[in-house]
Amino acid sequence: xxxxxxxxxxxxxxxxxxxxxxxxxxxxxxxxxxATKLGMMSFFEPDGKVVPVTVVGFxxxxxxxxxxxxxxxxxxxxxxxxxxxxxxxxxKPELGHLQKAGAIPMRHLQEFRLQSIEGFESNQRLIFxxxxxxxxxxxxxxxxxxxxxxxxxxRHNFKRGLMTHGSKSHRALGSIGAGTTPGRVYKGKxxxxxxxxxxxxxxxxxxxxxxxxxxxxxxxGAVPGKPGNLLRIAPAKIVGKNIPKN
Amino acid sequence: MGSKVLPQALLTIPRQxxxxxxxxxxxxxxxxxxxxxxxxARDSFSRVSSTYVGSIFDPIAVAMKKRAFVVRAESxxxxxxxxxxxxxxVAVEEPSEVKAEGEGExxxxxxxxxESEEAKPPRKPRIKLGDIMGILNKNxxxxxxxxxxxxxxxTGDIVEIxxxxxxxxxxxxxxxxxxxxxxxxxxxxTIRIRRIIAGIGVEIVFPLYSPNIKEIKVVKxxxxxxxxxxxxxxxxxxxxxxx
Numbered sequence: 001x002x003x004x005x006x007x008x009x010x011x012x013x014x015x016x017x018x019x020x021x022x023x024x025x026x027x028x029x030x031x032x033x034x035a036t037k038l039g040m041m042s043f044f045e046p047d048g049k050v051v052p053v054t055v056v057g058f059x060x061x062x063x064x065x066x067x068x069x070x071x072x073x074x075x076x077x078x079x080x081x082x083x084x085x086x087x088x089x090x091x092k093p094e095l096g097h098l099q100k101a102g103a104i105p106m107r108h109l110q111e112f113r114l115q116s117i118e119g120f121e122s123n124q125r126l127i128f129x130x131x132x133x134x135x136x137x138x139x140x141x142x143x144x145x146x147x148x149x150x151x152x153x154x155r156h157n158f159k160r161g162l163m164t165h166g167s168k169s170h171r172a173l174g175s176i177g178a179g180t181t182p183g184r185v186y187k188g189k190x191x192x193x194x195x196x197x198x199x200x201x202x203x204x205x206x207x208x209x210x211x212x213x214x215x216x217x218x219x220x221g222a223v224p225g226k227p228g229n230l231l232r233i234a235p236a237k238i239v240g241k242n243i244p245k246n
Numbered sequence: 247m248g249s250k251v252l253p254q255a256l257l258t259i260p261r262q263x264x265x266x267x268x269x270x271x272x273x274x275x276x277x278x279x280x281x282x283x284x285x286x287a288r289d290s291f292s293r294v295s296s297t298y299v300g301s302i303f304d305p306i307a308v309a310m311k312k313r314a315f316v317v318r319a320e321s322x323x324x325x326x327x328x329x330x331x332x333x334x335x336v337a338v339e340e341p342s343e344v345k346a347e348g349e350g351e352x353x354x355x356x357x358x359x360x361e362s363e364e365a366k367p368p369r370k371p372r373i374k375l376g377d378i379m380g381i382l383n384k385n386x387x388x389x390x391x392x393x394x395x396x397x398x399x400x401t402g403d404i405v406e407i408x409x410x411x412x413x414x415x416x417x418x419x420x421x422x423x424x425x426x427x428x429x430x431x432x433x434x435x436t437i438r439i440r441r442i443i444a445g446i447g448v449e450i451v452f453p454l455y456s457p458n459i460k461e462i463k464v465v466k467x468x469x470x471x472x473x474x475x476x477x478x479x480x481x482x483x484x485x486x487x488x489x
Contacts, residue, residue: 039379042434044390047412048458050434055382057375214378 025113029242032112032234033062033126034082039227043208043218053208053218056231060084062126065101065109067117077113078120081106110232128217129210137204137236142224146197156190200224204236383432390455397462399437401425402470404488407452408461418460421450422488426475440478442487
């Protein structure tokens with residue numbers, strides 16, 4: 001294993017970047033922004049149709065803090081900050097990192113891995129209006145609502161047993177495996193456990209309206225989390241249209 | 247707290263002594279931190295009014311306060327009477343109007359400070375993220391009311407609704423019936439209309455602010471002692487029939 005590593009290093013920049021530094025982040029179709037979920041409401045379209053929308057607002061932020069390139073970091077990405085905080089809320093290393101870009105102190109930093117980092121520079125404000133327009137499809141990811149320790153029925157949509165007719169098993173798991181062969185329970189067997197509180201991405205949501213005075217976007221459908229949750233909005237990756245080629 | 251203010255206040259401002267201390271702090275704030283928006287200074291003074299005592303002994307501010315806060319008090323009390331959502335532009339323009347009215351002796355000092363504020367573009371008050379849902383709903387309702395005013399509808403009214411179906415653009419459908427419930431939800435406020443049509447009880451839910459509803463008319467009113475008239479479902483059809 002290590003021999004092949006050194007061979008690749010000697011060869012220089014090859015296509016097998018996986019060996020050099022494993023980058024687990026997937027490529028985005030375009031630069032995105034971070035936002036805050038504010039709530040949901042109904043929106044009447046001009047023809048009378050009612051669409052459920054989530055209202056998404058922006059705190060002070062969405063400033064480019066660092067640009068990573070193939071030469072310096074091994075991959076191309078743009079790091080964006082969000083949500084201004086007081087100086088004392090950040091550690092000195094974090095503050096120093098932001099000051100290097102000349103940016104205000106911000107709490108959240110997220111990277112958007114892109115195919116080309118042209119046209120981005122440090123301390124550049126990303127404006128939602130320029131990146132997206134009404135009718136665009138976006139992917140929204142965020143931390144889902146935590147539900148705590150939950151059983152099989154809620155967590156994995158298992159079916160419950162009979163409630164009457166002498167049944168002794170109502171909400172239990174039932175059988176968890178076969179018999180003497182294999183004589184064990186498979187890894188990954190769906191069992192009760194903590195549910196929610198994870199990062200999930202909702203794909204292909206339509207932008208219904210962009211309101212510039214209130215600095216707010218209306219997105220059709222629901223997004224993860226409760227009002228106040230941090231969201232990451234990126235252009236939708238649609239097969240055949242704009243999936244970036246590795 | 248008030249005793250320390252009164253000697254100065256009685257000499258300069260004859261009215262509303264309890265408002266004076268707070269206004270002093272507004273001005274000293276404005277002097278020391280120009281960047282703070284005028285409206286937020288106005289909002290914050292009610293909280294920090296207890297700490298204003300220290301500011302009296304500020305030598306820099308004392309000289310300005312005696313003259314400057316007279317105008318400031320007038321401008322603030324006037325602008326407070328206005329709608330809450332008026333921007334900082336109003337507060338900045340008010341002093342200029344008050345200047346013309348009188349207080350010539352303080353004119354020179356006032357102008358120097360107020361003009362430097364007016365030179366900056368008037369700042370709108372920062373909208374809190376928590377208020378945005380309410381503001382969006384309010385704006386949407388106002389926009390809908392402008393197109394078609396919605397009468398006050400309560401449970402027990404017998405209403406007639408003219409609805410436009412987008413596919414059937416030539417005629418308007420008419421729905422008549424008694425309002426058995428009203429659910430308030432901002433722009434998606436709905437009413438439930440009940441009527442017996444062809445021997446079958448029919449309940450239809452209408453969003454009040456929908457652009458498809460062309461007219462709502464209250465025809466009659468029945469006295470009811472409930473907010474939701476779901477009991478009509480078990481009653482005789484005669485009670486839900488309307489010609």
